Amino acid sequence: MKYLIAIIQPHKLDSVREALSEVGVQGLTVSEVRGFGRQKGHTEIYRGSEYQIDFVPKIKLEIAVASEMVDKVVKTICESARTDKVGDGKIFIVNLEDVLRIRTGETGSEAI
Amino acid sequence: MKYLIAIIQPHKLDSVREALSEVGVQGLTVSEVRGFGRQKGHTEIYRGSEYQIDFVPKIKLEIAVASEMVDKVVKTICESARTDKVGDGKIFIVNLEDVLRIRTGETGSEAI
Amino acid sequence: MKYLIAIIQPHKLDSVREALSEVGVQGLTVSEVRGFGRQKGHTEIYRGSEYQIDFVPKIKLEIAVASEMVDKVVKTICESARTDKVGDGKIFIVNLEDVLRIRTGETGSEAI
Amino acid sequence: MKSLTPGRIQLLLLMAFCLPIPLLAQDEAVLNTGDTAWMLTATALVLFMTIPGLALFYGGLVRSKNILSVLMQCFALTGIITVLWVIFGYSMAFSDGGGLNKFVGGLSQAFLNGVTPDSLSGTIPESVFITFQLTFAIITPALIVGAFAERMKFSAMLWFSVLWFTFSYLPVCHMAWGGGIFGDWGVLDFAGGTVVHINAGIAGLVACILIGKRVGYPRDQIKPNSMPFCLIGASMLWVGWFGFNAGSQLAADGVAGMAMLVTQIATATAAISWMFLEWIRHGKPSVLGIATGAVAGLVAITPASGTAGPCGALLIGFASGSICYYFVTTVKQKLGYDDSLDAFGVHGIGGIVGAILTGLCAASFMGGSGLDISVGSQLFIQFKGVVVTILWSGVVSFVALKAIDLLIGLRVSEDVEVSGLDLALHDEQGYSQ
Amino acid sequence: MKSLTPGRIQLLLLMAFCLPIPLLAQDEAVLNTGDTAWMLTATALVLFMTIPGLALFYGGLVRSKNILSVLMQCFALTGIITVLWVIFGYSMAFSDGGGLNKFVGGLSQAFLNGVTPDSLSGTIPESVFITFQLTFAIITPALIVGAFAERMKFSAMLWFSVLWFTFSYLPVCHMAWGGGIFGDWGVLDFAGGTVVHINAGIAGLVACILIGKRVGYPRDQIKPNSMPFCLIGASMLWVGWFGFNAGSQLAADGVAGMAMLVTQIATATAAISWMFLEWIRHGKPSVLGIATGAVAGLVAITPASGTAGPCGALLIGFASGSICYYFVTTVKQKLGYDDSLDAFGVHGIGGIVGAILTGLCAASFMGGSGLDISVGSQLFIQFKGVVVTILWSGVVSFVALKAIDLLIGLRVSEDVEVSGLDLALHDEQGYSQ
Amino acid sequence: MKSLTPGRIQLLLLMAFCLPIPLLAQDEAVLNTGDTAWMLTATALVLFMTIPGLALFYGGLVRSKNILSVLMQCFALTGIITVLWVIFGYSMAFSDGGGLNKFVGGLSQAFLNGVTPDSLSGTIPESVFITFQLTFAIITPALIVGAFAERMKFSAMLWFSVLWFTFSYLPVCHMAWGGGIFGDWGVLDFAGGTVVHINAGIAGLVACILIGKRVGYPRDQIKPNSMPFCLIGASMLWVGWFGFNAGSQLAADGVAGMAMLVTQIATATAAISWMFLEWIRHGKPSVLGIATGAVAGLVAITPASGTAGPCGALLIGFASGSICYYFVTTVKQKLGYDDSLDAFGVHGIGGIVGAILTGLCAASFMGGSGLDISVGSQLFIQFKGVVVTILWSGVVSFVALKAIDLLIGLRVSEDVEVSGLDLALHDEQGYSQ
């Protein structure tokens, strides 16, 4: 199993979520984060004090997937999250040793 | 060492935190997330515009634990987070290669 | 490649970010979290109801780095985040199997 | 309320003497634009106390998952009570009740029968008097909301408010201001210590006991979601209360002016009394503390605002601030009932302290406007008024709540309570992106 | 507005007879402090409706990335319209327009020429009348903002407001209150049903159609960022509206009092009508629903507030609450245009309902102040007033928007719309740490 | 304040001639209900400016970890100053000071000695005058809070406010309005340009220099936690200021009306001046900019509001908006001191601009109410008033702050400053779940 961490543009959340549902992803966890990268931030000014804000709002998705699903899921995210602008984000893939469903105690890919 | 990522019901945070303290967990990190899964979301209506909200509020715990503690910690979370309703959440286990305590520079399980 | 997860003091974010830029880190992701650990929390009182708040606000950084950069990055964080007070935080190191840049489809350390 | 002082009478005689204007000569039933101007304003101020004032004060104190439920209760009560006031409320409070007149009015003015733009009530249009009194009828049930916040069904809240308004607010209002027994006895209640605060406070106490504690109380952390809202609300209550107290004179004169002054003094004194007591006892002064102290002072000065002087106001402020402080932060914790936002601790206790002290502070040696009887006798009369209000409101609240509980249930389910009332009852969320 | 009732005339005659004061004997042009006190207050209340009232009502309803853009529009309009009012607005609305007087005033009072502290307008200083009317001129274009919120350029909004204010607000205001044709016809519009609400509502409809839908509407979730702000705003509108309606009498008298009373009744009735209808149809009552209902009631009672009685107010409240409910939650969804915050659905529709029912509710059999002509004739006159306002505002809005679109463009880029107007247009963010 | 204009005198003579009413014939000491109605309202409006108005304006501008500390300071000052006002403040400001009368009043009215519901002050009850003036005494120290926000100890703030109120506010108030030298010289200060704004602005400047910069200023990002709160606050200040300026006439007459009108004009002009200047210089107009501009305009028109006409108001608005803009966004950055919320930049600078221009705009050629002396002489008198206020407040502030710093320290520890004042000083948090 793999644990995917995807950083995407906030306004792409709905389309990514729908696309993932279609390919069979049944669960994921979302958080609001701020990203720093190639995409430029913005400037804010308050009574003449000018601040360069380097962080841009992003959405982080965490998705545990069975190994055989990984490629499909990565591809789906890629396609549905893409706007072809700098800042579209990344997908990080980490090995997932085990999963457990709290309600039932199931483990392994059963529990995903 | 392992890095546990647990998704739980928000109102269970206090009891899980206390249970973990009792079994000797000395540190953890908490974030507010939104989860998508089997648990149904809810509907909101604003002046006739009806929105189906698929995401439900969840709490994410991240806990670095020494290998020998893993089972105990997983069990403790399971028991203290359980309400037997869909949406009780999951525990994801990832391998943790190293830890470092910023203040002292200690590494390895010393630093947890 | 490694996936670093660093928990730091909120007011150290700017200096850490700048120090990391200087050693060549080009991207990272930030989230606001609450930490539980050795650092004491605080008390709040509302009309005589006294609550012990064990969680303290922290910032979590997630940084994907090429293997050869890991030591330098860890050192940089350590130095720039340190205040020598309890609660300065930790760095967790996890193995990163792959990265993909959504915009271009690049993978591996290219994509970081 | 306004009375004919000797100075006024002399003036009138002189005017009647030299001005051959029939209206004046007959019975002084002439509209005074200054009085009317002030009462139009005072009415706006008192409405402002409920929406948004009280709604924010209460809304800021609950958890964010329940903020809308509280705002909704205040706003819906504003609507419902207005309609009931038109239909029968005004009439039952202020018209003649025939055989029952000691306790309640009649229905001769139902649907505001006979009210025209020309109807007068003293020196102001009756329409203004009706609306002014309506704003009191609105805020009183809204105050009770604080006691059972975060767990009552919206429908049960509506039913309870309708019943309690009809069987407790209207009678007590009639007893005090509409020609009932409080008036006969000589109870001093200038702006609603019994009618509004004790009445509501007791209802709150009964309600929060009958409905039971919130899930997790007092173990869980139940913190205000927005202290700024709470403080905005408290500030609006303070400002609006000028309309409440100085408006109760129904005229723009020296008594109204003094009512405003003593309101300001008592409120300020209560606020800083609470602040310093907390500072001494806990080591730190708090925003919620000072704001609650201010409200306690406002409550306590209410019945006294037409008769107390500046020194009496200092006393009432200090007494209410410190007694309510002690009650809310210590006694209540020990008694263990869950009055979510201290409707009883502030309005009930503060109201009783104020009602009693009104008797004392009216005395001329306290700088008050003077009493015709001894202070002791007046204190006893005040006490009678308090007791009757407590019993009346207590019994009505108890019966109404029991009945509703049997018929439709008072409480939401535990699941709803845990996930929050806003989504479950109103399909809305307080804050979004 | 205030008129010479027989009672008043009789009184004046008597006073003139017995008082040898030249001022009185000549033309009653004497300042009344009570009327002045009320109008100073009413002016503050109406300004309060726009900032912060309407700004919050609208600001709470948009997404957090756009909240400042809406607040900015309301605040900037307050500034700009004030200056234009001084330069030419007051004059074009209220001075004599010579040959064009049926439609618009002239420029003889440009720069408030000739206004001194001693100038009177009826029984109040002209300066107060000017400022009071100014607050109406401010809120009207601010209402339109709701229609095109979350996508219009700030510069385009300013240009549009300036043009629309000059060519639609000022003429319609003159027609109704400045000596133009509505007055000649006998259109009843006590406080601005045509001038303010229909006028603004139609402009909103035209604007939101011309500018097009928001990106993602209606597919994406576009939720209010702060329902508490929205409810505070609605509450402030309600309270401030007492200044709007009762202030339109320009005096503190029985008509003003009745205006306040019927405003309260109609608003409450509309609020709970909406609430119960929603409860019945959707299973749950909502905060946004009851607040919107209240605003619909306020809008609808506006033209009628000087002539309707309590029963008329119940009718107007129920009609506006239920018709606007049906329109906003059902009809609009079907028509498919994107009136972001329902400027048309509430102010346009509510304004039309109110303007028509004003004719009916003025009749004495409805408890109104009476009509000199038949109800049918009055209804027809009301209808004419509505139609003229719709056409006038519609045409001016259309032409102004088309011109601005050609010259500088109405809309921000899609990128800006997605990332939010606050950062892109104002370099600021609504909420931070 | 109100004076006997020729028109008034003529009227009085006529009335005295034909009305055999002794009271009138003697000295006009008769209560006017219209004036009283307006002053009751004006008092509520000025209190509203501080709580919640100023509290929100300031509270929105600080970081969320410090919002409660600012709200607390405003609210606690409201309480403390009220009590001090009763004990000695009113007396020292407005009673006769004997040998010191040029600079400060005496203690003959300590504890409001002798004030009854029948005491009059002109045509209004003395109780109303006392409360009205109290609200000015409250807001002035609260304005200073902006200068040292986010780093001062709460206890030090209280000590400083008490000392400064006693030794700077009361004397300057007495000098201008209580019979002191400003009155003798003929300084024009209708509503508090010297007494309130320059006085507070200078204190702020001295305080923020003595206490030092905030940790991380100007390097770190110190952003407003809630721009909506800031804008609500600014709006409430605007609306409440009608009470401040038009209330300073102490009557509901033509001068009060004109004061309201010029307040509106100057504020609007200053707001859009700032907006357009920022737009031109930075490319974008901002919400904080337009709101700050409005406050600058309100400050500057304050001393002039009883004497300037509409054109003078346009000038004062433009001058204050643009000078404060330049000062706050450019000069301050260069000077490098840390006046957190620009108490000096807006109230000090705006106050000085206004005080000087008051002399010019009172001239009849500027449409003002006219001067008995040449414009040059009046300007010099205004200048003298400004200089005396600057020195007086500067010296008192310096001495008081130095003393407090020695005794208990002015600043919180760096740790507390970093983690936020709300938790450390008040055990509370602004926002929770």
Ligand SMILES: Nc1ncnc2c1ncn2[C@@H]1O[C@H](COP(=O)(O)OP(=O)(O)O)[C@@H](O)[C@H]1O
């Ligand atoms: N090395 C990294 N580690 C963690 N997160 C990263 C890293 N690089 C980029 N990110 C995240 O991905 C987001 C997009 O990256 P950015 O460089 O702006 O654009 P792109 O991915 O299109 O090149 C960033 O905002 C940040 O949240």
Ligand SMILES: Nc1ncnc2c1ncn2[C@@H]1O[C@H](COP(=O)(O)OP(=O)(O)O)[C@@H](O)[C@H]1O
């Ligand atoms: N595959 C997954 N990857 C990441 N998070 C998941 C995954 N599946 C579920 N979750 C998280 O766990 C939560 C609970 O899952 P859900 O399916 O609703 O209930 P249960 O775990 O009881 O079956 C979800 O809200 C989501 O946050």
Ligand SMILES: Nc1ncnc2c1ncn2[C@@H]1O[C@H](COP(=O)(O)OP(=O)(O)O)[C@@H](O)[C@H]1O
């Ligand atoms: N075992 C752990 N797993 C995850 N996060 C931890 C763990 N221990 C500590 N942390 C995080 O690190 C932060 C700092 O830890 P703490 O024990 O307070 O101080 P220090 O690191 O200086 O010893 C905590 O607030 C928490 O967020």
